[in-house]
Amino acid sequence: GENVEQHPSTLSVQEGDSAVIKCTYSDSASNYFPWYKQELGKRPQLIIDIRSNVGEKKDQRIAVTLNKTAKHFSLHITETQPEDSAVYFCAAQYPGNKLTFGGGTRVLVKP
Amino acid sequence: NAGVTQTPKFQVLKTGQSMTLQCAQDMNHNSMYWYRQDPGMGLRLIYYSASEGTTDKGEVPNGYNVSRLNKREFSLRLESAAPSQTSVYFCASSEGWNQPQHFGDGTRLSIL
Numbered sequence: 001g002e003n004v005e006q007h008p009s010t011l012s013v014q015e016g017d018s019a020v021i022k023c024t025y026s027d028s029a030s031n032y033f034p035w036y037k038q039e040l041g042k043r044p045q046l047i048i049d050i051r052s053n054v055g056e057k058k059d060q061r062i063a064v065t066l067n068k069t070a071k072h073f074s075l076h077i078t079e080t081q082p083e084d085s086a087v088y089f090c091a092a093q094y095p096g097n098k099l100t101f102g103g104g105t106r107v108l109v110k111p
Numbered sequence: 112n113a114g115v116t117q118t119p120k121f122q123v124l125k126t127g128q129s130m131t132l133q134c135a136q137d138m139n140h141n142s143m144y145w146y147r148q149d150p151g152m153g154l155r156l157i158y159y160s161a162s163e164g165t166t167d168k169g170e171v172p173n174g175y176n177v178s179r180l181n182k183r184e185f186s187l188r189l190e191s192a193a194p195s196q197t198s199v200y201f202c203a204s205s206e207g208w209n210q211p212q213h214f215g216d217g218t219r220l221s222i223l
Binding site: 042095 | 153155201212216217
């Protein structure tokens, strides 16, 4: 089955700086890579996703990049704000298989 | 448009008791899922239903059963609750397999 590793487990950044979270996956057949944000005590919310036919996708201050050869994908948050503080989960899925989540990254944006 | 609705939001059980967690979605989604999230950890899939009329085991199915009652509803049953099942349970749904999953607000379950 698929295995997803996520780093770092915690990330502290100054407000206004950028944050980068990296994930690696094991199965080269994986073709769908979503990112979820979970605030304390809340449900996971999809913030961006990318499919294997695309190398990069942006939505305002967040972007995701995918390197299929190296089997890794990254979330980039620019101009971080206090409301970006949360736990972020990456995930990977290949056709016919379940969505596999990474272990999560706790992001703290310091004002 | 409520999305994914879970009931109850909180529940405390004694060891050995049984209960059913309810989940309903109003997005006309085909696929539904049950996850558990333990403190400081990621999401682990318990059971899923790829389409109405089908259910399959996920990573951690032991101690649980599910019913896909109709296209909207997918319930999770604990037959004999154990302290190890203390967790937050999330239901999710997606239009189809390999599509974005949308989560409910969760059920916080404590088993004493």
